[in-house]
Amino acid sequence: xxxxxxxxxxxxxxxxxxxxxxxxxxxxxxxxxxxxxxxxxxxxxxxxxxxxxxxxxxxxxxxxxxxxxxxxxxxxxxxxxxxxxxxxxxxxxxxxxxxxxxxxxxxxxxxxxxxxxxxxxxxxxxxxxxxxxxxxxxxxxxxxxxxxxxxxxxxxxxxxxxxxxxxxxxxxxxxxxxxxxxxxxxxxxxxxxxxxxxxxxxxxxxxxxxxxxxxxxxxxxxxxxxxxxxxxxxxxxxxxxxxxxxxxxxxxxxxxxxxxxxxxxxxxxxxxxxxxxxxxxxxxxxxxxxxxxxxxxxxxxxxxxxxxxxxxxxxxxxxxxxxxxxxxxxxxxxxxxxxxxxxxxxxxxxxxxxxxxxxxxxxxxxxxxxxxxxxxxxxx
Amino acid sequence: xxxxxxxxxxxxxxxxxxxxxxxxxxxxxxxxxxxxxxxxxxxxxxxxxxxxxxxxxxxxxxxxxxxxxxxxxxxxxxxxxxxxxxxxxxxxxxxxxxxxxxxxxxxxxxxxxxxxxxxxxxxxxxxxxxxxxxxxxxxxxxxxxxxxxxxxxxxxxxxxxxxxxxxxxxxxxxxxxxxxxxxxxxxxxxxxxxxxxxxxxxxxxxxxxxxxxxxxxxxxxxxxxxxxxxxxxxxxxxxxxxxxxxxxxxxxxxxxxxxxxxxxxxxxxxxxxxxxxxxxxxxxxxxxxxxx
Numbered sequence: 001x002x003x004x005x006x007x008x009x010x011x012x013x014x015x016x017x018x019x020x021x022x023x024x025x026x027x028x029x030x031x032x033x034x035x036x037x038x039x040x041x042x043x044x045x046x047x048x049x050x051x052x053x054x055x056x057x058x059x060x061x062x063x064x065x066x067x068x069x070x071x072x073x074x075x076x077x078x079x080x081x082x083x084x085x086x087x088x089x090x091x092x093x094x095x096x097x098x099x100x101x102x103x104x105x106x107x108x109x110x111x112x113x114x115x116x117x118x119x120x121x122x123x124x125x126x127x128x129x130x131x132x133x134x135x136x137x138x139x140x141x142x143x144x145x146x147x148x149x150x151x152x153x154x155x156x157x158x159x160x161x162x163x164x165x166x167x168x169x170x171x172x173x174x175x176x177x178x179x180x181x182x183x184x185x186x187x188x189x190x191x192x193x194x195x196x197x198x199x200x201x202x203x204x205x206x207x208x209x210x211x212x213x214x215x216x217x218x219x220x221x222x223x224x225x226x227x228x229x230x231x232x233x234x235x236x237x238x239x240x241x242x243x244x245x246x247x248x249x250x251x252x253x254x255x256x257x258x259x260x261x262x263x264x265x266x267x268x269x270x271x272x273x274x275x276x277x278x279x280x281x282x283x284x285x286x287x288x289x290x291x292x293x294x295x296x297x298x299x300x301x302x303x304x305x306x307x308x309x310x311x312x313x314x315x316x317x318x319x320x321x322x323x324x325x326x327x328x329x330x331x332x333x334x335x336x337x338x339x340x341x342x343x344x345x346x347x348x349x350x351x352x353x354x355x356x357x358x359x360x361x362x363x364x365x366x367x368x369x370x371x372x373x374x375x376x377x378x379x380x
Numbered sequence: 381x382x383x384x385x386x387x388x389x390x391x392x393x394x395x396x397x398x399x400x401x402x403x404x405x406x407x408x409x410x411x412x413x414x415x416x417x418x419x420x421x422x423x424x425x426x427x428x429x430x431x432x433x434x435x436x437x438x439x440x441x442x443x444x445x446x447x448x449x450x451x452x453x454x455x456x457x458x459x460x461x462x463x464x465x466x467x468x469x470x471x472x473x474x475x476x477x478x479x480x481x482x483x484x485x486x487x488x489x490x491x492x493x494x495x496x497x498x499x500x501x502x503x504x505x506x507x508x509x510x511x512x513x514x515x516x517x518x519x520x521x522x523x524x525x526x527x528x529x530x531x532x533x534x535x536x537x538x539x540x541x542x543x544x545x546x547x548x549x550x551x552x553x554x555x556x557x558x559x560x561x562x563x564x565x566x567x568x569x570x571x572x573x574x575x576x577x578x579x580x581x582x583x584x585x586x587x588x589x590x591x592x593x594x595x596x597x598x599x600x601x602x603x604x605x606x607x608x609x610x611x612x613x614x615x616x617x618x619x620x621x622x623x624x625x626x627x628x629x630x631x632x633x634x635x636x637x638x639x640x641x642x643x644x645x646x647x648x649x650x651x652x653x654x655x656x657x658x659x660x661x662x663x664x665x666x667x668x669x670x671x672x
Contacts, residue, residue, distance in 0.1 A: 037497070038492060038497035039497070042496075042497045043498050046498065198641070199642065200641050201642065201644075201645070205591070205592040205598070205601060206394060206592070208633055209390075209632075209633045209634075209637040209644075210636065212383050212387050212633075213383070215517075229498075232499070233591070236508075236591065239508050240508055240519040240521055241390075241510070241517055241519060242510040242517045242519070257498075260501060261499060261500075261501045261593055262501070263501055265508070
């Protein structure tokens with residue numbers, strides 16, 4: 001076969017393949033998951049990814065979005081902000097219609113600018129207040145930021161726990177600083193004195209000094225705002241040193257992964273959670289059961305967030321009626337998705353003009369290694 | 381005052397675990413001029429042997445610990461010496477440094493790949509009870525860690541000074557050529573040193589993992605601390621490594637409490653710089669010769 005023949009055959013092959021490629025492209029839409037699959041954020045990022053993956057599989061089994069099957073791709077940020085930025089860029093270059101992730105606030109702050117520049121909607125699991133304060137129209141939360149949850153925690157400490165002196169332990173990161181600042185501001189408003197303010201480092205292994213400091217502060221309650229693994233180490237140390245003041249936190253203090261890591265040391269800890277598999281909500285319980293069966297471990301709030309994020313992309317796209325990222329973003333601001341009409345969101349949920357989310361939440365206590373809902377706190 | 385007592389005791393407990401790793405570091409240097417930059421990973425790995433025993437094979441905790449100890453002796457002692465150090469030894473110290481750095485990375489990534497990238501809960505040897513002492517609440521776990529580490533160091537000292545094999549090991553460390561002329565099997569003595577280092581790493585791993593949680597990346601900080609402790613105390617003395625470990629444990633806690641958590645990691649390094657400037661041989665180190 002001479003060179004001309006080879007060229008002719010190759011051209012024919014390309015021409016034959018092209019229509020198939022085009023048809024394939026028409027039948028699928030790409031959704032990318034960028035999360036912390038290794039490094040200190042792996043418990044959160046893996047939960048988030050598995051929740052999203054389960055939702056995508058359900059959506060595909062149910063016919064996909066507007067008749068298109070979803071191509072789900074996964075990118076590991078290694079819990080590192082700069083890597084997350086590169087991964088978001090890679091996902092966009094690979095043709096993602098929408099992005100899921102990241103969970104770490106420090107990463108989201110950095111990588112959401114890439115998605116904004118490319119005009120790609122992004123659903124994040126991060127909770128730092130700053131994320132929705134930067135005027136980025138492409139970012140949407142799946143759980144509320146610290147500025148929404150801290151008023152609920154503050155009111156609970158003041159009105160229900162009747163606390164007058166509080167200590168705060170927080171991680172010195174984008175996530176921790178946002179939560180710390182919101183919490184301290186709420187305490188000021190509530191007239192509660194902050195008697196100890198203990199910052200720790202990201203991925204800190206030894207909390208002996210932190211706990212000793214908090215213990216001798218005379219606080220009637222300790223507010224703990226650390227990431228998952230550090231929360232587990234903190235709880236173990238608090239139990240070791242016999243700290244008696246109640247430990248109150250957010251989702252990251254009493255998540256299922258933290259309970260598993262801390263063992264019995266998590267018992268008695270209180271936490272305000274936007275989403276929990278143990279909430280008295282049938283749809284959430286069903287999702288949690290399915291998840292546990294599929295992945296062989298109990299989901300935490302991040303898994304539920306990832307699940308809801310994937311479904312939100314489906315519902316909002318269907319609301320728009322086409323795969324148009326600009327129209328998607330326009331429609332998403334101010335939208336309310338009810339669980340009765342959109343079962344994948346599990347609970348009624350709204351997004352405001354900044355992409356901030358609003359829904360009911362729960363005050364839970366860890367008892368015998370399980371989250372037990374003590375109170376339902378209304379949406380604010 | 382009670383806060384101070386609590387912080388110092390807690391620092392001593394953690395420091396005693398650092399000391400075990402630092403002593404192993406010193407022993408290897410004495411016996412074979414091996415600067416083991418994988419020492420942190422040596423402390424990380426045995427915890428995963430225990431977890432495999434408990435969760436994969438389904439053995440009880442104590443049996444899993446015994447299994448981990450045996451595996452540590454084989455992998456971190458025998459295999460490390462035969463497969464990594466012996467082939468590299470004729471080429472000098474620097475290739476060994478590079479080889480151990482590579483080994484550390486390999487161990488870290490292997491645990492991440494074959495077990496998990498996530499931290500794993502690790503059972504404590506003693507229950508989480510507390511004891512009142514000098515007005516401070518001291519955890520039984522801290523006291524047990526301190527006691528076990530000190531017992532291990534004491535046993536090692538007794539072995540090195542009170543047995544014929546121990547004295548032969550010291551002779552090998554001080555002057556291998558003369559020791560060989562006197563009939564000491566120096567290859568075997570060096571192997572014993574590697575096995576002791578593996579055992580010390582396994583003990584440190586079992587004691588530290590309930591606090592740190594078992595995680596592939598634990599070796600990063602532990603290796604650095606062991607290295608600093610060995611230099612601060614004196615690279616050629618077991619007692620020096622012990623003092624270095626304890627000192628760093630206490631100083632780390634005091635710095636986190638009374639200076640700032642942000643600077644806690646820098647304080648041991650500042651201490652290291654001061655020691656090198658003022659007393660280059662370390663607090664208890666000797667300026668000349670080598671002795672285990």
